[in-house]
Amino acid sequence: MGAVIEVSELTKRYGGKTAVDHLSFTVRPGQVTGFLGPNGAGKSTTLRMILGLDAPTTGAATVNGVPFHHHPRGLRHVGALLDAGQVHGGRSAAAHLSALARSNGIPRRRVDEVLQEVGLAEVAKRRIGGFSLGMKQRLGIATALLGDPPVLMFDEPVNGMDPEGVLWVRRLFRRLAAEGRTVFLSSHLMSEMENTADQLVVIGRGRLIAAESVRDFAARGTRSSVVVGTPQAAELAAVLTAAGASVEPEGSAGAEKLAVTGLPADRIGALAFANGVRLDELTTRTASLEAAFMELTADSVEYLAGPR
Numbered sequence: 001m002g003a004v005i006e007v008s009e010l011t012k013r014y015g016g017k018t019a020v021d022h023l024s025f026t027v028r029p030g031q032v033t034g035f036l037g038p039n040g041a042g043k044s045t046t047l048r049m050i051l052g053l054d055a056p057t058t059g060a061a062t063v064n065g066v067p068f069h070h071h072p073r074g075l076r077h078v079g080a081l082l083d084a085g086q087v088h089g090g091r092s093a094a095a096h097l098s099a100l101a102r103s104n105g106i107p108r109r110r111v112d113e114v115l116q117e118v119g120l121a122e123v124a125k126r127r128i129g130g131f132s133l134g135m136k137q138r139l140g141i142a143t144a145l146l147g148d149p150p151v152l153m154f155d156e157p158v159n160g161m162d163p164e165g166v167l168w169v170r171r172l173f174r175r176l177a178a179e180g181r182t183v184f185l186s187s188h189l190m191s192e193m194e195n196t197a198d199q200l201v202v203i204g205r206g207r208l209i210a211a212e213s214v215r216d217f218a219a220r221g222t223r224s225s226v227v228v229g230t231p232q233a234a235e236l237a238a239v240l241t242a243a244g245a246s247v248e249p250e251g252s253a254g255a256e257k258l259a260v261t262g263l264p265a266d267r268i269g270a271l272a273f274a275n276g277v278r279l280d281e282l283t284t285r286t287a288s289l290e291a292a293f294m295e296l297t298a299d300s301v302e303y304l305a306g307p308r
């Protein structure tokens, strides 16, 4: 039921600023694909171009081979949540969705179904202006689901949601993908994708950094290290350094440990044994997804905290 989103050499310049820079990737059905990048990386701009809300400077974006604005009755093809705050505050949730259903040729019963689905049925008659950000996000998700579309795109969907909301939305995305839809979610937080996405598209400063499975992405982190506990720390450090590893002391006085990079645990164990060094601990610490993300995007973070 899903459709492929294809972005090809997409570029967007605002004056002298290149927001999106020759970006190419594919988003496939039946999976949740996370769109990750630090703030200002160009995620929203890319989503807007896929939806035909911004024109690319060069390049193209298509949904099922066709530019989005060529799709009649848009909401039935692609459901999107871009900016939850952008709805008319004076209307009720039900009125807002009913108007959209009418203009997209969607049956009225879908309004009640989606309000139920996102947990807003009780407040359907209340003015949107009084909604919390989390409730507005739920309304945005209801809007995206209204046309029962094969393709769904969400820009930072969990912003402002409480932990229960975050869990709910994760389950929803997984279910939508399991139904065969194409689900594309943006976030600047790796932690949000870790439990939700199957595939990742990672960008920094408008350029592609990685497009691969979550598992492959995690394996890229070069910061895997081995933690070694030993009463002969200085001796072992010398042996490991001589064998080409980098060694950093860790732990507290009396319980010193070494964090070793550049040698696997079995080599460290063998070297310790051969040199008569007693080991109390030998633990491989694999780089987390977060670490891989920070490492790979470090050069492309636009706004760094503190002095540069």
Ligand SMILES: Nc1ncnc2c1ncn2[C@@H]1O[C@H](COP(=O)(O)OP(=O)(O)OP(=O)(O)O)[C@@H](O)[C@H]1O
Pocket: 014, 017, 018, 019, 037, 038, 039, 040, 041, 042, 043, 044, 045, 046, 188, 302
């Ligand atoms: N209309 C615009 N005019 C000028 N510059 C813009 C415009 N829209 C976006 N930009 C710039 O393009 C870059 C990419 O912005 P974009 O909002 O797409 O990033 P993002 O990855 O979605 O970031 P965030 O996570 O902060 O929303 C930023 O440097 C931004 O300042």
